Amino acid sequence: MHTARASESMDVTDPESGALVGTVARHRQVDACAALDRASGARADMADLPTHARMAALRASAHTLKGQVDTVAALIASEGIKTITEARSEVERAAETLRLSAEAARDLTGKTIRFDQYPTGVGRSGWAEPMPVGVVLGITPFNDPLNLVAxxxxxxxxxGCPIILKPHEATPLSALWLVDVLAEHLPKGAIEVLTGQGAELVPPLLADDRVRLVSFTGGLATGRKIAASAGVTRLVTELGSNCATIVMNDADLDLAVEACVSGAIAAAGQNCLHVQRIIAQRGIYQKLRERLADGFSAVVTGPKKDPRTQMGCLIDEASAIRVEAMGRNAVAAGARTLAGGLRDGVHYKPTLLECLRADDPILRDEVFGPITALMSADDIDDAISQANATPFGLQAAIFTQRLDDAYRAVRSLDVGTVIVNDSTDYRLDAMPFGGTGQSGVGREGVTAAVAAMSEPKVACFRWLASLQGAAS
Structure with a gap:
C-alpha cells in the first residue's frame, strides 16, 4: 500500500461519544493524481502476478483477520455505527470475502472458440482469456467499513487489477487496517488509499481514462453524479433500496417476526437490505401487528460496545434528525406509531408505523435509518404490486409455505434477489449482489465482481499450410 503523506490531517471520532478514535491524512486532488500514477504504474506487475501469489496474498490476509477478530471489531465499533456483536460478525464475513476472492482467482478461466463453425474459420483455432481490466476505483460507505472494502x-x-480505494471519510480506519495487511503481500502501488472528502478526490479520477472501472457502493444522488462523470468507464454501482418483506397468511409467524425485527434494526437501519416495508396478508395482519410492535419495543438500544445492546446509533446527529423528521412527517400525515419514534442525540428508537399515505416517502425512498412501515394486502398479487411500487429493486422477501406463492414472488418481484422464508436482510458474500432500477448497475459479490474487473482477450491462430502438413 502507498498512503500518500498529506500536509493536512483529519480526526476520526466515535459518532456515539465524540471521542477521538484516530487521525488520518486529509488528501487533496494532487494526492489523488499521484495515487493514480502509482496505481497505473503497478498495472503490469499486478497483471503478471501469478495466480498462486494472488491466492496466497488473499488467504494470508484472511488468516490474519480471523486471528484478530476482537481487535478489528473494536475498531469498527469505535469509528462507526455497528454494535460490538455486529462488528465481530463483520470481521468474520470480511475474512470469508477474502477467502472467496482467493478461490475466484483460481476459477478465473477462459474458453476455447470453435472458429470452424463458419467456413472462413476453417484452419483457425483459439480461445478467449480473461485479462485484468486495469486500474479500479473502489468507493465504500460507512455502514460496513471493513467487509465492503474487502x-x-x-x-x-x-x-489482477491495481485498485485505488476511497473509504468513507467517517470510517477510514478499518479500511486502512485491512489494506496494510494485504499490501504486505502485493507489488508496490497495487493498493492506493485516499482519505478525505470524496467530492474533492473522486472527480479527477473519473476524468482520467486510466481508471478503467468504478465500483461504488453508496447513495443514489452520489451514484448519479459518478455515472454522469464517468463517461465510457465501466461502472458497478449499488445505490440502496426500499426493501419489502411479504408475510402471507400461512407464514411461520415466529420465524417471520424474529427475522423482520432483526432485519429492521441491523446497523440501526443504515443498511441497503433494511426491512423498510412489511406487507402482511389481511388474515394475519392483526396478529403480526401486535407481535411486531412488541418485538420492536423490546429491542435493547444503548452503548455500542455493550454486548447486550442490539441496536446502536446513527452515523451523526444530522442523520438522526433527518430520520426523526421522516417519522414525524408520516405521523402528521396520518400514520400511526406502533413502536419507537423517539430520538436521543444520535440514537433513534426502532420505529414501526402503519397507515401511511400511499405517497409517503417512507414507502418509496430509502430511509437509511430504523423506520419500518407495516402494510396490508389482499392476496399475493396485491402484495407483489405494493412491493414493486418503488423505483428501487435490490432485494425482496416472502414468508410462505405455499410453493406456488413463493415461485410467483420470485418471478414477479422486480428486484435482484428474492429471499424465501427469511427477511430481506440476508446476503451471502458469494452470491451475485445488486438490483434493478435505481438500486444500481451491475452486480457485486465476489465472483461477479471478479468478472466485472476482467475483460476477454481473444487469441485467433490461423495455421499455415506447412504447419498443417507437419501436424498431419
Whole structure:
C-alpha cells in the first residue's frame, strides 16, 4: 500500500461519544493524481502476478483477520455505527470475502472458440482469456467499513487489477487496517488509499481514462453524479433500496417476526437490505401487528460496545434528525406509531408505523435509518404490486409455505434477489449482489465482481499450410 503523506490531517471520532478514535491524512486532488500514477504504474506487475501469489496474498490476509477478530471489531465499533456483536460478525464475513476472492482467482478461466463453425474459420483455432481490466476505483460507505472494502479489494487482487480505494471519510480506519495487511503481500502501488472528502478526490479520477472501472457502493444522488462523470468507464454501482418483506397468511409467524425485527434494526437501519416495508396478508395482519410492535419495543438500544445492546446509533446527529423528521412527517400525515419514534442525540428508537399515505416517502425512498412501515394486502398479487411500487429493486422477501406463492414472488418481484422464508436482510458474500432500477448497475459479490474487473482477450491462430502438413 502507498498512503500518500498529506500536509493536512483529519480526526476520526466515535459518532456515539465524540471521542477521538484516530487521525488520518486529509488528501487533496494532487494526492489523488499521484495515487493514480502509482496505481497505473503497478498495472503490469499486478497483471503478471501469478495466480498462486494472488491466492496466497488473499488467504494470508484472511488468516490474519480471523486471528484478530476482537481487535478489528473494536475498531469498527469505535469509528462507526455497528454494535460490538455486529462488528465481530463483520470481521468474520470480511475474512470469508477474502477467502472467496482467493478461490475466484483460481476459477478465473477462459474458453476455447470453435472458429470452424463458419467456413472462413476453417484452419483457425483459439480461445478467449480473461485479462485484468486495469486500474479500479473502489468507493465504500460507512455502514460496513471493513467487509465492503474487502468486496472491492479482494476481487481486484483476484482479477489482477491495481485498485485505488476511497473509504468513507467517517470510517477510514478499518479500511486502512485491512489494506496494510494485504499490501504486505502485493507489488508496490497495487493498493492506493485516499482519505478525505470524496467530492474533492473522486472527480479527477473519473476524468482520467486510466481508471478503467468504478465500483461504488453508496447513495443514489452520489451514484448519479459518478455515472454522469464517468463517461465510457465501466461502472458497478449499488445505490440502496426500499426493501419489502411479504408475510402471507400461512407464514411461520415466529420465524417471520424474529427475522423482520432483526432485519429492521441491523446497523440501526443504515443498511441497503433494511426491512423498510412489511406487507402482511389481511388474515394475519392483526396478529403480526401486535407481535411486531412488541418485538420492536423490546429491542435493547444503548452503548455500542455493550454486548447486550442490539441496536446502536446513527452515523451523526444530522442523520438522526433527518430520520426523526421522516417519522414525524408520516405521523402528521396520518400514520400511526406502533413502536419507537423517539430520538436521543444520535440514537433513534426502532420505529414501526402503519397507515401511511400511499405517497409517503417512507414507502418509496430509502430511509437509511430504523423506520419500518407495516402494510396490508389482499392476496399475493396485491402484495407483489405494493412491493414493486418503488423505483428501487435490490432485494425482496416472502414468508410462505405455499410453493406456488413463493415461485410467483420470485418471478414477479422486480428486484435482484428474492429471499424465501427469511427477511430481506440476508446476503451471502458469494452470491451475485445488486438490483434493478435505481438500486444500481451491475452486480457485486465476489465472483461477479471478479468478472466485472476482467475483460476477454481473444487469441485467433490461423495455421499455415506447412504447419498443417507437419501436424498431419
Amino acid at each position: 468486496h472491492k479489494i479482494g476481487p481486484a487482487v483476484a482479477a
